[in-house]
Amino acid sequence: MFLIKSFALGLALIAGNANAAPMADVLDLPAQHSALASHSPLLDLARAGSRLVAVGQRGHILFSDDQGKTWTQASVQVSSDLTAVQFPTAKQGWAVGHDGVVLHSGDGGATWQKQLDGRQLGRLMQDYYAAKPDALQWLDEGKRIEAEGADKPFLDLWFSDERNGFVVGAFNLIFRTRDGGQSWEPWADRTDNPSGYHLNAIASDGEHLFIAGEQGLLLRLDEHSERFQALASPYQGSFFGIAAEPGLVLAYGLRGHAYRSTDAGTSWNQVNTGLNSSITASARDPEGVLYLFGQTGQALASGDEGRTFQPLDIGQPVPVYGALTSADGGLLLVGARGISQRPLAPAKQE
Template sequence: MLFSKRIALAALALALPAGISQAAPFIDVLDLPAQRSELAASNPLLDLAEAGKRLVAVGQRGHILYSDDGGKTWSQASVPVSSDLTAVHFATPTLGWAVGHDGVVLHSSDGGRTWTKQLDGRQLGRLMLDAYANHPDAERWLEEARRIESEGADKPFLDVWFEDERNGFIVGAFNLIFRTRDGGQSWEPWTDRTDNPSAFHLNAIGYDGRDLFVVGEQGLVLRLNPASERFEALTSPYQGSFFGVIGQPGSVLVYGLRGHVFRSTDGGANWVQVNTGLPVSITASARDASGHLYLLSQAGHTLRSLDGGASFQAVETGPLVPVSGAVAQAETGLVLAGNRGLSLRALAPAQQE
């Protein structure tokens, strides 16, 4: 669901003649700093990332929080927008990026304590118009760029991934994808470099140590070809939507609708379905320092794999709550983000399964 990009300031009670009152002016959430709240850690949060030993969470109304004690306590970061944020990624312990609705891209250079805006949806159409002016198939892509520009800043980015402090990708709705080679100082549209003619949403991006994958609607699975600089479509094992991808050297997992999970050990050339025993969607994943993999459902189920994702077993972590982001830590167990905010879940030692 796309949220409105404009919000009203608190109404001002003005004693005007003849009983006339004047509504407070509207302000674009792209220009309104996130409001501080003592309840921020209990409000909906959508993603988590590790920034060295620090944890950083992002969510609705531009809220970003960070924790230096494994998720036990949280502090609210300074954020220049109030747009809903959907994903966060750190390339180093200090350099991170967050993305969200209204085409927002934020950058932190201090481990998530403070953020600056690098890009928003008001700029996307112009970036595309400039980039595609001399494209071999210019009219096709200029038409798309003009549409993006005319519709305004209403397109969300859904995920972000950086290889290092300079090179990264952001992906989102309707085949939106941009690349930076200078740490976000400039962005290059890659809409023309995806095998996605139906413009399905690009829901997630992930790396397995060798290949970079993007997954999306209706079973879309793309893999970057570094030589051609193009995301090429792979034969999909499933026609339902994928919501995430997690990899490690030797294997990659894609997961999504109705508990469907598939694993490949050959870079996505072939896929084997992994039985989860769940009828609900898988919406988050994590990997701990030992290489154990975790999958979490929108209903709060937790699954753990000790064999690189070939099989999963259910893990008891307490009351079920919806999960949209997760980090696995040796000291505290699972740190979870969801529509009820942030929570900690202890894990039984793996050998006890």
């Protein structure tokens, strides 16, 4: 997902940068309000109670109180590109993004404050691992991250409640909070990821917590040892997302590949999606229909717990990076062209 999200945002940011005058650090520059924010690249959206919240480039966060008909831009302390958002409660939410940014909102997404950024990550790792004689490699990794500066992105997050959560990202970046983001604990030494692959997605099925990443990386948290242990992976290409719920985990990613597990990741079966492009988003409606979305605009629907998928007509194809089902039975999508609402047509029969 690191490459997918970086590429999507990069297309909008390349022009003119080579000769641009020095600019303020995006970590110190509040997001600028724009009338076009809802049409700019957005990478994720979530529900905050009855409110909808979307995040994207240049620190843009928008919220809607009328199920996506109109959007208001939130007040955000940074201009870093944002990649993921989650609200474990109606009021308490978090967003993550480039430059090691972690943002928190206590008012349902209207205002946001920075809790963590890339300038702190290396020092946090050094302070933590200095007291662990058996973790010298992670002490050195902290020094390297600090020397390289605030350029490491977080790509996803998961909170079980308003106090406990994880943020994950590129090059095995992973931090845990147990106090709502007031403090963060490095977990790089607690992942079976010796090659330092990107951690692209994190999700829970209600009982187990999973991470999916590049090169087929699949991890599951062992609560007893407090360690993300490697699962036998069915695929050596990158996974960009996980759809998880009780009794079902669906990992999806590169070149249309998707794999389904009903035993908490112990075994996997490939799902025929019929896609050649990468799968970049998923959603589920209240009736249990599961949706997948491709990088080039294709949509699929499954009414049998992800065993089979059928093409779905959502009108004009648009790259999708985040999706939710709407109150009227349609879809709310975010991507390179901002926010769009799509009615659902019957699935095409093969």
